[in-house]
Amino acid sequence: MSDRVVPPDARRRRRPTKQGVVLSEELIVETALRLVSEHGADALTVRRLGLALGADPSSLYRYFRNADDLLLAVADALIGRALRDWAPSGDWCADLRELGRRLHAGALAHPQATVLSACRVTGRAHEIRAVETALGLLRGAGFPDAEAVRIYHAFIDQALGFAALDAANAALPQAAHDAEEEAWRTTYGGLSERTHPNIAATVPLLAATMRGSAYPTALNMLLAAAEARLAVHTRQG
Amino acid sequence: MSDRVVPPDARRRRRPTKQGVVLSEELIVETALRLVSEHGADALTVRRLGLALGADPSSLYRYFRNADDLLLAVADALIGRALRDWAPSGDWCADLRELGRRLHAGALAHPQATVLSACRVTGRAHEIRAVETALGLLRGAGFPDAEAVRIYHAFIDQALGFAALDAANAALPQAAHDAEEEAWRTTYGGLSERTHPNIAATVPLLAATMRGSAYPTALNMLLAAAEARLAVHTRQG
DNA sequence: CTTCACAGGTCAATGCCGTTGTCATAAGCT
């Protein structure tokens, strides 16, 4: 049944469903995003998506090979939204910082969807554009190909990793958040200065810092290290 | 039915299953770990676990509230294994590198459990010990408290983020992996040098590099940046 | 304007999954 899916440009017959909805790849992906952001990651099932669209669940298999394929399409749509209207400034370091910031922020805007998809190679249009852009910035800055690729890999996976982590945190129910806050105050705050001197000395700082995302710090450190490496290359070159 | 679970110390009757197995929390967790490492992430279902144990699946609900509870227990066992036998060497940078390596490797050894649990703050013993240790390394190295906390946060979330990302990747079914490999070869390999010059110039490097984890690179860059910062502080101090 | 191939929506069925209400029984106490 893998030949059920017809490539988008070969689609012609826009036949409405029983409930009068005209399906399309975009409509399905958008509805999936809405479903996830409104009712949580668990709400994204083929059946529920069919219901939300006003179509039989099995209809979706005309557009996507399987549920995983659909998920990849959702992930790519997220990347697309994050990079919309981006333009390079000429400063590779600032550009990478902005790119990272956008990817991370875009992912956080749809935490549940990110949790489901942050780690996948989609091979779709938006992802390809992101790869090309970031690689171009690094090679343009003067990194040798091998190092440009290595730094690109660290850069993109760090952005996705933090996105997944922070998204998972943002997606937690309120009760879990309160419990976390409480854990910092009581469990960590109650530790003895003798047994846990370092925690005891920094508890207020810890509680304040751990609440937010460490991604900006990590991104800045990665870029600082990259700049230092580049200085070595240009001195040698 | 949440009162089905009896706390471990209240258990007395060691009644064997039909197939002669005597269940216990530890045996269940260990069997779950074995199941995952032997037959892949998808093999960890309540039904399959019951089968592997020689017990009815519903018996497991005498020991765990639900499948998620079971997974958390598995994850907790993982943290314990990852930090077992660790001892500081005196070189803060090398120690942090080793700590990061262990956390990451431990998580990768059991991807499925990591994916579902990397983002939770447990507040348990092992986690507390890890916090105290890493903070101690940074403060001992000479970082001011505020910066030690910031760098610690970046360090630990980087480890967890990459662990989640790489674990999710490792947890993919074989078919998805093949598809990914294929995507790099055909989709990215087939891009024109004119439209995507940077990808075209580095495709072999990309395909080779993206297969592995970027965590070692990212960790080294973070530590390099930290060392550079420390040099500034000690010069000033 | 009619014809008709087939894209695409629908139906029904399959075999997984987690979970639970109920029952049977043996372990460990007195």
Added chain:
DNA sequence: AGCTTATGACAACGGCATTGACCTGTGAAG
């Protein structure tokens, strides 16, 4: 020996992804 109850087993429920067969209206060709 008898009682309590922890704990294993059974059967059932509803939800899940997926698929094969069927049906219908679209839209191009003649």
